[in-house]
Amino acid sequence: MAFVEFRDVTKTYRMGDVEVRAVDGMTFDIERGELAVIVGPSGAGKTTVLNMLGGMDSATSGTIRLGDRVVSSLSERELTQYRRHDIGFVFQFYNLVQNLTALENVELASQISDDPLPADEVLAKVGLAERADNFPAQLSGGEQQRVAIARALAKNPKLLLCDEPTGALDYVTGKQILRLLQDTARETGRTVAIVTHNLAFTQVADRVIRVREGRASSVELNAHPADAMSVEW
Ligand SMILES: Nc1ncnc2c1ncn2[C@@H]1O[C@H](COP(=O)(O)OP(=O)(O)OP(=O)(O)O)[C@@H](O)[C@H]1O
Numbered sequence: 001m002a003f004v005e006f007r008d009v010t011k012t013y014r015m016g017d018v019e020v021r022a023v024d025g026m027t028f029d030i031e032r033g034e035l036a037v038i039v040g041p042s043g044a045g046k047t048t049v050l051n052m053l054g055g056m057d058s059a060t061s062g063t064i065r066l067g068d069r070v071v072s073s074l075s076e077r078e079l080t081q082y083r084r085h086d087i088g089f090v091f092q093f094y095n096l097v098q099n100l101t102a103l104e105n106v107e108l109a110s111q112i113s114d115d116p117l118p119a120d121e122v123l124a125k126v127g128l129a130e131r132a133d134n135f136p137a138q139l140s141g142g143e144q145q146r147v148a149i150a151r152a153l154a155k156n157p158k159l160l161l162c163d164e165p166t167g168a169l170d171y172v173t174g175k176q177i178l179r180l181l182q183d184t185a186r187e188t189g190r191t192v193a194i195v196t197h198n199l200a201f202t203q204v205a206d207r208v209i210r211v212r213e214g215r216a217s218s219v220e221l222n223a224h225p226a227d228a229m230s231v232e233w
């Protein structure tokens, strides 16, 4: 059994009389410790998949598992625990609390986890020890995204989910973030899933899940993933 199992999952949104099939029979696996990249065009269903994996949205049908948990069968209450303890989420636009410092943003996340990593150590790990007392508005976009990654990592999550984590960043900063995510999977053995429409990311992934119109059109394993810093786009 794979660490993450997505089996024949559908997600239908109803808007008045119109039904939108955001995910239409999606099946894929992700093994523990892998860096998985979920890639596909706009509207393919990538964010919907990530939200369902993270317990922020429910599947209409199908089965989603993480380890020994059947995420798709959890109650609201269990989902809250799942989001809190098992999942780290990195958003496209950071979502930091503006009136808390970098360190306080990370602490906020570690406080709700029952197996957190020390906030200051995680902040140092993403290269921001010196900026611990700065507020988000005093940080560059790349620094804010690194705080957001530190916040997710400090929870010590079983699965780190990142939705277009470099979408708002310039080229060089984007590469640094990609390297940080690759190092996280390699050095800590945590499982990382990145959603992107940037095809260059597929070169660094252990597993590439291509999605199109709500389905996984292919799943490939990279025998020799490239180093994030060597990839160009
Ligand atoms: N809450 C919602 N209500 C109705 N339709 C939705 C909702 N969320 C997503 N959709 C629709 O589901 C489809 C998939 O959306 P999704 O956001 O998952 O795409 P995506 O692959 O993340 O796209 P992008 O690359 O632009 O972020 C789209 O057609 C979208 O309009």
Ligand SMILES: [Mg+2]
Pocket (backbone or CB within 6 Å): 046, 047, 048
């Ligand atoms: Mg999206």
